[in-house]
Amino acid sequence: MQNLLKFIQKHNNFLVFILLEIVALLLIVQNTAYPKSTLLSTCNSFVAWHYEVENTIVSYFRLKEDNEQLQQENAMLRNQLVLYANERERLKEQVTYRYANLQHHFIPAKVIQMQTGGVKNYITINKGARDGIAEGMGVLGPIGVVGVVSTVGQQFSVVIPVTSNTGFGVSCRMQKNNKIGTLRWDNKDDSHAILIDIESHVDVQPGDIILTSGLSETFPENIPVGVVEDAVVKDGEATWTIRVKLYTDFSKLSYVQVIDNDIVSKELEQLRSEMD
Amino acid sequence: MKWIKQLIRFIIVLLLQVLLINNLQISGLCHPYLYVVCLLMMPITLPRWVDLLIGALVGLVIDAFCNSAGVHMAACTLIMLIRPYQIERMVVESERLTDEIGFSSIGPSSFSIYAALLIVIHHAMVFFLTNWFHSFLFTLLQIAISSIVTYGLVIGYEFIRKK
Numbered sequence: 527m528q529n530l531l532k533f534i535q536k537h538n539n540f541l542v543f544i545l546l547e548i549v550a551l552l553l554i555v556q557n558t559a560y561p562k563s564t565l566l567s568t569c570n571s572f573v574a575w576h577y578e579v580e581n582t583i584v585s586y587f588r589l590k591e592d593n594e595q596l597q598q599e600n601a602m603l604r605n606q607l608v609l610y611a612n613e614r615e616r617l618k619e620q621v622t623y624r625y626a627n628l629q630h631h632f633i634p635a636k637v638i639q640m641q642t643g644g645v646k647n648y649i650t651i652n653k654g655a656r657d658g659i660a661e662g663m664g665v666l667g668p669i670g671v672v673g674v675v676s677t678v679g680q681q682f683s684v685v686i687p688v689t690s691n692t693g694f695g696v697s698c699r700m701q702k703n704n705k706i707g708t709l710r711w712d713n714k715d716d717s718h719a720i721l722i723d724i725e726s727h728v729d730v731q732p733g734d735i736i737l738t739s740g741l742s743e744t745f746p747e748n749i750p751v752g753v754v755e756d757a758v759v760k761d762g763e764a765t766w767t768i769r770v771k772l773y774t775d776f777s778k779l780s781y782v783q784v785i786d787n788d789i790v791s792k793e794l795e796q797l798r799s800e801m802d
Numbered sequence: 803m804k805w806i807k808q809l810i811r812f813i814i815v816l817l818l819q820v821l822l823i824n825n826l827q828i829s830g831l832c833h834p835y836l837y838v839v840c841l842l843m844m845p846i847t848l849p850r851w852v853d854l855l856i857g858a859l860v861g862l863v864i865d866a867f868c869n870s871a872g873v874h875m876a877a878c879t880l881i882m883l884i885r886p887y888q889i890e891r892m893v894v895e896s897e898r899l900t901d902e903i904g905f906s907s908i909g910p911s912s913f914s915i916y917a918a919l920l921i922v923i924h925h926a927m928v929f930f931l932t933n934w935f936h937s938f939l940f941t942l943l944q945i946a947i948s949s950i951v952t953y954g955l956v957i958g959y960e961f962i963r964k965k
Binding site: 538539540542543546547549550551552553554555556557561562563565566567568570573576577580641642643644645646648684691713 | 817820821824829830833849850851854855857858861862865866867868869870871872873875876879880883931932933936937940
C-alpha cells in the first residue's frame with residue numbers, strides 16, 4: 527500500500543496524463559462515425575454563435591452568387607410547376623382523384639459553417655430542435671442531395687454531407703432503367719461520389735442521370751443526385767463502380783432545405799406495428 | 803496579470819483559428835493549427851499536472867469548434883507532457899524560466915527547434931486520430947504540409963510579437 531502511494535506520488539504527472547488520454551480516446555471512439563455530443567460539436571450554441579456572426583459578415587460578399595443560384599432554382603421550379611399544372615388538367619379530365627396527403631415538408635436553413643476537403647466532413651446549419659429538425663432527416667441543396675442531419679442542438683444542427691467518410695449510403699436509381707444502387711463516397715473529392723450495387727449487365731453510359739430511389743425514408747423519390755461521369759467493372763466483380771458527378775456544389779452551398787419526413791415515418795411505423 | 807495576457811492571447815488565436823484559418827481550405831492536405839502557439843509559449847511555472855489539464859481543456863475547446871471530440875484533446879495533452887522536458891534540454895542555465903517561452907527567453911534557434919518538434923508531434927497525433935489508418939500516405943502528406951504551414955505561422959507570430 528505504502529509503495530503504491532509512493533508510486534502515485536512520484537508519477538502523479540504521468541498518471542494525470544494517462545487519465546486525460548484515456549478520456550480523450552473514449553471521446554474519439556464514441557464520436558467516430560459522427561459527432562454524437564451536442565456540447566462537443568458545432569451545434570453547441572456558444573460555438574455556433576461564433577460561426578453565425580462570421581457567416582453574417584461573409585455572406586454579404588456572396589450575395590450576388592447566392593442570388594443567382596436562388597434565381598436558377600426558382601426558374602427550375604417554375605418550369606416544373608407549369609409542367610405539373612398541365613398534367614393535372616389532363617388528369618382531371620380522365621379520372622377523379624383525391625389529392626394525396628402532403629408527405630414531406632421542407633424546413634429552409636442557412637449553412638453557417640462547413641468543413642470540406644478532409645476525410646471527415648460536416649456542415650453546420652442554423653436550424654435545430656426548436657425548428658423541428660430531428661436526427662436522420664435528409665438535407666437538400668438548391669439542386670441536388672446534400673446529406674443527412676447527424677447531431678441536433680437547440681438552435682443549430684450538424685449535417686453529414688454525402689461526401690464524408692461515415693459509412694452511410696444514399697439509395698439511388700438510374701433515371702433511364704430504374705436500376706437501384708447505393709451512393710457512397712470514395713474519400714477523394716467533394717464533387718464526386720461512387721454508385722455501387724448495379725449489376726454489370728445493366729447498360730450504364732456517361733451522362734446518365736442518377737436520382738434518389740425513395741426506398742429509404744430519408745429522401746423522397748426523384749431528387750436529382752448527379753450524372754454518371756465514368757463507369758468501370760473492376761476485375762472479379764459483378765457490379766459496376768460508377769463515378770457520379772454530384773449536382774451539389776459544396777463550395778457554393780449557402781442555403782439548404784431539411785426534409786421533415788415525420789408524416790411518412792409515423793405512417794410507416796404504424797404500418798409496421800399493424801403487421802407485427 | 804501574466805495569465806490574463808495568456809488568456810487573451812488564447813481567445814484571439816482561437817478566433818483566428820476557427821474563423822479564418824479553418825476556412826482557408828486550399829486543399830484537404832493543408833489544415834494548419836496555429837492555436838498550438840498558445841501552448842508552446844505558456845510559461846513553465848505551473849505544476850505539470852496543471853499544464854496537462856490546461857492542454858486538455860484547450861484541446862476540448864478546439865474540438866467543439868471542429869466536431870472532432872477528443873482528437874485535439876489527446877494531441878494537446880501529449881505535447882504538454884513533452885514540453886517541459888524539451889525546454890529543460892534546451893536551457894543551459896540552471897535558473898528557472900519564469901517568462902513565457904519565445905525567441906527572447908530561450909533564444910531563436912532553440913525556440914525554432916522546440917516549436918518544430920512539438921508541432922510535428924501535435925499534427926501527427928491529430929491527423930492519425932482523425933483518419934485512423936484510412937490512407938497512410940494521405941495522412942503523412944497532411945502531417946508534413948500542415949506542420950510546415952503551422953511552423954511558418956508560429957515563427958511569423960514570434961517575429962511580429964518581437965517588434
